[in-house]
Amino acid sequence: MSSLSSVASPAAVLPGSPAGGKRAARRVLPGFHLTLGYTVLYLSLIVLIPISALFFKTFTLTLDQFWVAVTSPRVLASYRLTFGASLIAALVNLVFGMLVAWVLVRYTFPGKKLVDALVDLPFALPTAVAGISLTALLAGNGWLGQYLEPMGIKLAFTPAGVVIALIFVGLPFVVRTVQPVLEDAEKELEEAATSLGATRLQIFTKVILPHIMPALLTGFAMAFARAIGEYGSVIFIAGNMPMISEITPLIIIGKLEQYDYAGATAVAVVMLVLSFILLLVINALQAWQRRNAGAPA
Amino acid sequence: MSDKQAPTLVASRTALPPEGAALARGGPSRRTPAQPVRRVTAGTTEAPWVRYTLIAVALLFVFLFLVLPLAAVFTEALRKGFGAYLAALQEPDAWSAIKLTLIAAAVAVPLNLVFGVAAAWAIAKYEFRGKSFLTTLVDLPFSVSPVVAGLIYVLLFGAQGWFGPWLQAHDIKIIFAVPGIVLATVFVTFPFIARELIPLMQAQGNDEEQAAIVLGATGWQTFWHVTLPNIKWGLIYGVILCNARAMGEFGAVSVVSGHIRGQTNTLPLHVEILYNEYQSVAAFAVASLLAILALVTLAIKSVAEWRHEADMKAAADLPPERPSFVPSPAGSGPG
Numbered sequence: 015m016s017s018l019s020s021v022a023s024p025a026a027v028l029p030g031s032p033a034g035g036k037r038a039a040r041r042v043l044p045g046f047h048l049t050l051g052y053t054v055l056y057l058s059l060i061v062l063i064p065i066s067a068l069f070f071k072t073f074t075l076t077l078d079q080f081w082v083a084v085t086s087p088r089v090l091a092s093y094r095l096t097f098g099a100s101l102i103a104a105l106v107n108l109v110f111g112m113l114v115a116w117v118l119v120r121y122t123f124p125g126k127k128l129v130d131a132l133v134d135l136p137f138a139l140p141t142a143v144a145g146i147s148l149t150a151l152l153a154g155n156g157w158l159g160q161y162l163e164p165m166g167i168k169l170a171f172t173p174a175g176v177v178i179a180l181i182f183v184g185l186p187f188v189v190r191t192v193q194p195v196l197e198d199a200e201k202e203l204e205e206a207a208t209s210l211g212a213t214r215l216q217i218f219t220k221v222i223l224p225h226i227m228p229a230l231l232t233g234f235a236m237a238f239a240r241a242i243g244e245y246g247s248v249i250f251i252a253g254n255m256p257m258i259s260e261i262t263p264l265i266i267i268g269k270l271e272q273y274d275y276a277g278a279t280a281v282a283v284v285m286l287v288l289s290f291i292l293l294l295v296i297n298a299l300q301a302w303q304r305r306n307a308g309a310p311a
Numbered sequence: 312m313s314d315k316q317a318p319t320l321v322a323s324r325t326a327l328p329p330e331g332a333a334l335a336r337g338g339p340s341r342r343t344p345a346q347p348v349r350r351v352t353a354g355t356t357e358a359p360w361v362r363y364t365l366i367a368v369a370l371l372f373v374f375l376f377l378v379l380p381l382a383a384v385f386t387e388a389l390r391k392g393f394g395a396y397l398a399a400l401q402e403p404d405a406w407s408a409i410k411l412t413l414i415a416a417a418v419a420v421p422l423n424l425v426f427g428v429a430a431a432w433a434i435a436k437y438e439f440r441g442k443s444f445l446t447t448l449v450d451l452p453f454s455v456s457p458v459v460a461g462l463i464y465v466l467l468f469g470a471q472g473w474f475g476p477w478l479q480a481h482d483i484k485i486i487f488a489v490p491g492i493v494l495a496t497v498f499v500t501f502p503f504i505a506r507e508l509i510p511l512m513q514a515q516g517n518d519e520e521q522a523a524i525v526l527g528a529t530g531w532q533t534f535w536h537v538t539l540p541n542i543k544w545g546l547i548y549g550v551i552l553c554n555a556r557a558m559g560e561f562g563a564v565s566v567v568s569g570h571i572r573g574q575t576n577t578l579p580l581h582v583e584i585l586y587n588e589y590q591s592v593a594a595f596a597v598a599s600l601l602a603i604l605a606l607v608t609l610a611i612k613s614v615a616e617w618r619h620e621a622d623m624k625a626a627a628d629l630p631p632e633r634p635s636f637v638p639s640p641a642g643s644g645p646g
Contacts, residue, residue, distance in 0.1 A: 044530035049433040064463040117369040131613040138605035140559025142579040143598040147380040243456025246561030263458035289454040
């Protein structure tokens with residue numbers, strides 16, 4: 015390593031400084047300006063400039079207009095549904111995602127590899143397909159609906175259906191964030207706890223749970239963020255009744271179809287700001303997770 | 312999906328290997344033959360009835376939320392027999408939807424592939440200010456609602472958008488036409504490949520590339536002969552997920568499409584139209600094509616993942632300060 019950087023230092027960007035040894039070595043590789051330049055250019059063209067268009071469009075509204083657009087009763091009802099359903103779905107995924115990850119890591123059973131592969135189905139299956147399929151299952155004449163509806167449980171075309179669809183789309187997140195952390199968990203800690211007289215439940219709550227907590231919360235936040243923005247799978251099963259089962263992305267579509275671009279933009283800005291916040295939260299959680307994993311356990 | 316790699320790596324790099332840790336504490340050597348061994352095993356797993364209950368509940372959850380919806384697609388598609396199924400797929404509108412979906416993916420995947428490799432090279436191989444901010448921005452399209460993603464392009468290129476009047480004057484149609492659909496697809500699939508490659512290339516480090524450069528290879532030679540073989544499986548993994556999303560995207564494409572039958576309908580949009588027209592069998596027949604795509608994706612993904620994990624492990628198992636004379640296990644890669 016040291017011989018490498020001394021050979022290469024004439025070409026390096028910062029030769030002199032002692033701490034720059036590593037830095038200099040890194041710059042030995044060509045293509046920094048090309049790849050970084052292309053990355054920033056492409057990112058700006060596809061993502062940043064278009065998103066800034068959204069904010070500029072909002073500035074054409076007065077504050078009053080903006081406020082009216084984002085707080086009308088119908089829009090408020092859609093926030094409540096989108097948040098509430100996303101929160102419930104993410105909580106369900108938190109519990110069952112942890113369970114599935116646990117079972118996949120700790121136990122052996124026939125078909126385990128198949129189940130492991132199948133967990134990613136919601137990533138691979140187009141949301142519209144998931145939407146019509148879940149609706150077909152839960153509608154009054156569907157495989158599940160025909161048994162549930164006589165019992166008074168109506169899921170399709172209700173807010174409960176929205177929750178079901180959001181559980182589906184968010185399912186892989188918790189499993190896939192918790193799984194690797196569980197795999198890496200050191201069994202020695204559990205053995206030590208056992209030899210000190212802890213019960214299995216105590217070990218789970220005091221040893222295992224703290225270890226996987228950052229990953230659990232990361233998965234939860236990702237499932238929540240995904241659920242907030244979800245559109246395709248929800249609109250088929252929701253029934254889309256204004257004030258009852260209309261999600262916020264559908265409000266945006268509705269406003270667009272009435273050529274109310276300003277109104278659509280205002281609601282979109284609310285959603286976009288929320289996604290930024292969630293993205294920052296997820297980043298912070300992931301940083302915590304890395305520290306947690308890196309710290310001597 | 313991609314998030315599982317980074318923590319795995321960090322943990323396994325910093326933690327002592329389990330055997331080493333056990334030895335350091337003098338664990339195994341002090342053990343008296345029979346009893347303690349059993350107690351240790353009992354302490355790190357659950358009673359059989361707990362185990363079986365947990366497995367059963369997890370499998371029931373997976374069955375209800377994953378297996379049933381998948382099975383329902385094919386059952387509904389074949390409800391009126393195989394003839395009706397084939398007839399639904401041979402409709403001209405279905406064909407034009409297939410064609411448009413393929414076009415959108417054929418543009419979006421290569422564009423994001425080039426971007427993904429460039430971004431991963433810049434972010435993983437160098438230190439620079441604002442790197443973590445840039446990484447966050449790359450992730451941004453993941454957290455933006457697909458509907459909002461579609462809307463931002465309408466605001467740019469729509470009739471009332473920034474470039475709307477100019478585009479109209481030059482008779483170029485982007486929104487409610489194929490270019491808009493392609494753009495929206497590029498946006499929603501933007502981070503897939505970069506996100507796969509960044510943690511992988513960070514894990515593999517720069518030593519092999521530096522050695523190649525010092526030995527006189529050009530940048531391109533280094534990339535083709537050293538880097539690319541190392542990241543092959545991660546790349547395939549990212550491409551396949553990117554492709555699945557590109558072909559299956561609904562929300563963003565729905566906003567910019569205009570739903571003109573036979574012209575601006577992708578497969579998912581065609582499913583929606585058929586479904587809303589109560590042509591259930593046809594809708595599920597087209598949906599089954601997408602479900603097959605999903606299954607193929609999962610199959611390739613699983614294979615790529617196993618190889619990819621082997622690569623990650625090979626990179627992670629390297630000692631932090633590797634003596635320069637040891638040939639790299641990561642470099643020997645799976646043939």
